[in-house]
Amino acid sequence: MNTDEHGHVIEVTDLRRVYGGGFEAVRGITFSVRRGEVFALLGTNGAGKTSTVELLEGLARPAGGRVRILGHDPHAERDAVRPRTGVMLQEGGFPSELTVAETVRMWAGCVSGARPPREALALVGLERRAGVRVKQLSGGERRRLDLALALLGRPEVLFLDEPTTGLDAEGRQATWELVRALRDDGTTVLLTTHYLEEAEDLADRLAILHAGRIAATGTPGEVTAAQPSRISFELPHGYFVGDLPSLGELGVVGHEVEGNVVRLRTRELQRTATGVLVWARRAGVELRRLDVRSASLEEAFLRIAHEASVETVEKNEEYAA
Structure with missing residues (x-):
């Protein structure tokens, strides 16, 4: 051997x-x-x-x-x-x-x-x-x-x-x-x-x-853990992302809003999901299209590929200038 x-x-x-x-x-x-x-x-x-x-x-x-x-x-x-x-x-x-x-x-x-x-x-x-x-x-x-x-x-x-x-x-x-x-x-x-x-x-x-x-x-697990998990849902009519508890207190590291659909990125999935659901119960609202996902290897791979491609474009633009 x-x-x-x-x-x-x-x-x-x-x-x-x-x-x-x-x-x-x-x-x-x-x-x-x-x-x-x-x-x-x-x-x-x-x-x-x-x-x-x-x-x-x-x-x-x-x-x-x-x-x-x-x-x-x-x-x-x-x-x-x-x-x-x-x-x-x-x-x-x-x-x-x-x-x-x-x-x-x-x-x-x-x-x-x-x-x-x-x-x-x-x-x-x-x-x-x-x-x-x-x-x-x-x-x-x-x-x-x-x-x-x-x-x-x-x-x-x-x-x-x-x-x-x-x-x-x-x-x-x-x-x-x-x-x-x-x-x-x-x-x-x-x-x-x-x-x-x-x-x-x-x-x-x-x-x-x-x-x-x-x-x-x-x-x-180590590679995927470096990527944030995701929670998305549709807020009822008349509600806005500002009506949610402080995103920082929920452990959110980033978010996007498209119409009434809110997408949250978090490294503390349980904490964030619990906070959102407790808020919805207390507010008496239904969060439609609720989707809670842990980070995946595919997401880690795609993020690395995207970041690398952005870096390549920036270098090419710098070279062209």
């Missing part, structure tokens, strides 16, 4: 990747992943997710910084790392005329200590499709075949790039259950996904990338 002194299976320190022409896609990011942990790497399009994952998989040499997978440099010591990792790409590119079983057997011949093909197919629910040609599979079934091949070598570290794209709700849930089972057995999983619900449900910790830098990191 090779890990760093803190028990991290994946260790990334000040990682940089620069493409031809000087474009810096990854701009000095640092994070680590422990054994038996699911870590989600999220980001807007062009944030640097794919560039980062390719460095972790050893497909390219970093322009700066350091990567260690199971204690080894995945590029310089590829022979020590590759047999112990599994990779599920966004698209496998299988020979279309081979059957599912033939594809798995072919791949197993390239993997040390491979699982029996039937076992790998059973893990992803494809055992009854073993005799079907790859070209006849649905998009979701091809994703499951991708996953089966990534699991053939019983990997200690598993890279999943958009694993549930094209899957229906049942297939997505089955994949989530499999990822949880792998984690419980000690497999370390690094996941990229556009489905924020998926990251929120599966990840023990996550990082949100934007423009090659980490904009937020922590557990899903």
Whole structure:
């Protein structure tokens, strides 16, 4: 077992990747992943997710910084790392005329200590499709075949790039259950996904990338806790937001009014909701369209993306001036 002194299976320190022409896609990011942990790497399009994952998989040499997978440099010591990792790409590119079983057997011949093909197919629910040609599979079934091949070598570290794209709700849930089972057995999983619900449900910790830098990191709860919860309702005719108790006393950190609809932002959801409802009862009014929501990972992600885009516009305007 090779890990760093803190028990991290994946260790990334000040990682940089620069493409031809000087474009810096990854701009000095640092994070680590422990054994038996699911870590989600999220980001807007062009944030640097794919560039980062390719460095972790050893497909390219970093322009700066350091990567260690199971204690080894995945590029310089590829022979020590590759047999112990599994990779599920966004698209496998299988020979279309081979059957599912033939594809798995072919791949197993390239993997040390491979699982029996039937076992790998059973893990992803494809055992009854073993005799079907790859070209006849649905998009979701091809994703499951991708996953089966990534699991053939019983990997200690598993890279999943958009694993549930094209899957229906049942297939997505089955994949989530499999990822949880792998984690419980000690497999370390690094996941990229556009489905924020998926990251929120599966990840023990996550990082949100934007423009090659980490904009937020922590557990899903820690990242969402940085965002305010929301309460919205419609005031009866003749009432105004000024009729409410002091918003500061309610713990409100911001609000908007659109017609009779009031939207409050708060970091103390219970306090704010209780104050609003007690006021409504005492005033003898009904708050229609009442909606109380805790902060979500989606809201945190969208806020980070919005703030980053505003910052980019401001920089461009400054440059143009």
